[in-house]
Amino acid sequence: MAAASKGLVSRFTHLLFFRPTSLSLSQASLQQTTQFRTFILEAEKHDSISSRVIQATPGVMTRHSKRTGAIAVKCGMTALWDKWGARIPVTILWLDDNIVSQVKTPEKEGFSALQIGCGQKKEKHLRKPEVGHFRAQGVPMKRKLREFPVTEDALLPVGTSISVRHFVPGQYVDVTSITKGKGFQGGMKRWGFKGMPASHGASLSHRSIGSTGQRDAPGKVFKGKKMPGHMGVEQRTVKNVWVYKVDPARNLLWVKGFQVQPEILSS
Template identity: 75%
Template sequence: MSAASRGLISRFRFLSLDSTRAFQSFSRAGFSSSTEAALSEEDHDHGGGWIIEAKPKIMTPSSRRTGAIGIKCGMTALWDKWGKRVPISLLWLDDNIVSQVKTMEKEGITSLQIGAGQKKEKHLTKPEIGHFRAQGVPLKRKLREFPVTEDALLPVGTPISVRHFVAGQYVDVTGITRGKGFQGGMKRWGFSGMPASHGASLSHRSIGSTGQRDAPGKVFKGKKMPGRMGGKQRTVKNVWIYKIDPARNLMWVRGQVPGAEGNFVFIKDAVYNKPDHSILPFPTFFTPPDEDPSMLEPMVADLGDVDPFMAE
C-alpha cells in the first residue's frame, strides 16, 4: 500500500471518528438527530461549535467560572480594632487574557486557558510561538488552564481583570512553595532531636532509629526522614479577599499564600466556602466603554459587625 493510500485511509478514519464524537456530544446534551437538524445555522459558528459571546450572563449554583493568574508581590500587615496584627498578602494580576478555548465538540472538555504577563519572542520555543500565533494573542509569560462549565466559556482575547473577583469573597490560591533544599528531620518534620547531654555525642539533631530488627528487616515507605523540603505545589483554601484595586489590578488577601515574592499563583473561587453567586460577575467582569479603570478607587470588603480578621 502506498503512502498516499495510507494517508487517505487515516483521513477517512479521522472524519468518521470526528462525526461520532459530535453525535455523542449531542446525545449527552440531550439532543436527538432531528433536533440537531432543526438547529439553525446562526446558532453555530463557522467551526461547527457553539457561538461563544463576551456578554454578561446569569450564574447558576452549578456554574463554574474561570480563575486567574497572579504574581505574589509581597506581604504587609493590618491592625484590627483590638490592636491585633494581621498579615496581608499582595497579589498582582498582570494582563490576564483568554489565550485558548476548549469545547466539548473539539477537545471533549470545556475549559479556558489563561495567559499572563509578557515575554519576548527570543525567550520562547517555536511551538510556544506557533501556539500564540494560531490563537491570535500576544506572547504570554505564563499559561494556566481552568476547567469551566459550558455557560462560562469566553472568546479568545477576553481580558480577565482583578474585578473578576469581589472584595469579601473567599478564593483558593495555588502556588509552588519556597524551596528550602535538603533538610534534616528536626526542621522538615519538627522532631525534638536526641538528648543534648550525657553521652549524645555529635547526634543532637539525629532522628534516631528508623527501622526494626530482622522482622521486617526494612524501613517502611513513607518514613519521616531527612530529604528535600519545599518546592511543591500547594493550595491554601478559603483565602479571604480584603481589598481590590482596579486601577493597578492589585488584590489584598488575608493570610499567606504559597511561594516566594515574584512567583506565579493561581486564583479561583473557593470550593468549600463558596461565594454568593448572585454578587459575582459572570462569566467575568466586562468593563463598560465609558469607564476608565485607572480612575477607580480601591474597593474594600464590608467588615460588618464582626471583625473578619478575628473570626476564624
C-alpha cells in the same frame, strides 16, 4: 450462416463484456458520489462545530457555575489593622495582563475550559510550537499559561482581559502556589521530629532522627520513611483564602495570610 454466427457472437460479446463494465462503472460512480457527499456532510459538521462563536453575554450565574481563575504574581507582604485594632496579615498580588488565550468547548475537546495567559515574552524566547499556538489563537506572546475548568455558562471569548474586577472583597478563593525552597534539611525541621536527648551520653547527636528500621525482622527500612532530605519547591493549594481588598487602578489584589511565590487563583 457465417455472417449470422458472427453477429450473434458479437452481440453476446457486447452483453458479456460491455454491459457488466457499464454496470460496474455506474456502481463505482455511485459509491464515489456517496463518499463525496458523506465527506461534504462531515466537513460541514466540522465547520459548524469549530465555528462556534463564544460571546461574553451578561447572564445570571447559578450555584453550580464555575468561573475561571487568574494567574497572579506576588508583590509583597504586609499587615493591616481593622477598626477593632486587630492585625491582619495580607499578601499583595498583581495580575499581570491576564487574557483568555484559548477556549475549549465540549463539541471540540469534550470539556469546557479556559486557557489563561499572563505577562509578556519575546518570540525568540519561546519554542516554535508555543509561537504557533499563540499565532493560531491571535493573541500576544505570554510568559505563563494555565488552564482552568469552567462550566459552559462561564466561557469567555479569546482575548478577554481578566483583571482584579473578576474578584470582589469578601470572596473566598483557592490559591495554588509553589512553596519556598529550603534545601536539604534534617528530620526535626522537615517533619517536626522531637530529636534525641540533649543531656548525658548524647554527644553531637541530639538532632538525630534515631532508629530508622527494626532488628532482624524485617531488617530493612520501609519505603516512605520520614527522613532528612530536600524540603520545599512543591505545589501546594490553600483553600478558602479571604479576599481582603481589590485595587482596579493598579490591578492589585490583597488576600488574607502570607503566601509564597507566584499564585494561581481560582474563584
